[in-house]
Amino acid sequence: MNTFKADIEEIRRRALEKMEQGAVTSFYKADREKVIEVLNEVLATETVCTLRYRNHYFMAKGIHASGVEAEFLEHANDEQDHADRVAKRITELGGTPNLNPEGLATRSHAQYGTGERLEDMIKEDLIAERIAVATYSEIIRWIGADDPTTRRLMEELLAKEEEHADDMAKLLSRVSK
Numbered sequence: 001m002n003t004f005k006a007d008i009e010e011i012r013r014r015a016l017e018k019m020e021q022g023a024v025t026s027f028y029k030a031d032r033e034k035v036i037e038v039l040n041e042v043l044a045t046e047t048v049c050t051l052r053y054r055n056h057y058f059m060a061k062g063i064h065a066s067g068v069e070a071e072f073l074e075h076a077n078d079e080q081d082h083a084d085r086v087a088k089r090i091t092e093l094g095g096t097p098n099l100n101p102e103g104l105a106t107r108s109h110a111q112y113g114t115g116e117r118l119e120d121m122i123k124e125d126l127i128a129e130r131i132a133v134a135t136y137s138e139i140i141r142w143i144g145a146d147d148p149t150t151r152r153l154m155e156e157l158l159a160k161e162e163e164h165a166d167d168m169a170k171l172l173s174r175v176s177k
């Protein structure tokens with residue numbers, strides 16, 4: 001009982017001591033700098049995906065693809081939400097979200113794409129989603145048990161990207177008929 005109390009005291013003392021570091025406590029086991037670096041690549045990926053889907057939304061409008069543009073817009077907004085959540089986590093870890101347009105495409109795991117035909121656009125989106133699914137799975141494995149909050153965030157993103165990939169696969173079979 002006394003040991004428990006002493007432990008709580010010690011935990012509280014250490015939490016107070018590190019308060020200026022924000023959400024990062026001395027219990028944080030991951031390599032913080034490395035996690036920030038990896039999250040900045042995820043941020044670039046989500047930003048490139050936002051831009052690509054938004055471009056596809058306007059392009060699809062131009063070719064009167066009813067129903068398809070709504071799907072592109074929904075995905076664009078999802079990716080923007082992902083980017084915002086990743087940027088927030090970077091700041092919680094004491095890092096700086098890198099939204100510099102210079103080097104954005106290089107930092108991103110997925111590509112922006114240049115397709116102009118509806119089918120090509122959907123294919124690009126499907127490829128980008130599959131890349132995100134693969135790299136986010138790797139990141140989750142890499143984080144392991146060292147940073148549960150970042151891991152949970154990445155798991156939520158992964159689930160959404162799997163949904164996106166599924167949506168694009170279905171859309172592709174619809175338009176390529």
Ligand SMILES: [Fe+2]
Binds near residue numbers: 046
């Ligand atoms: Fe995303």
Ligand SMILES: [Fe+2]
Binds near residue numbers: 160164
């Ligand atoms: Fe996605």
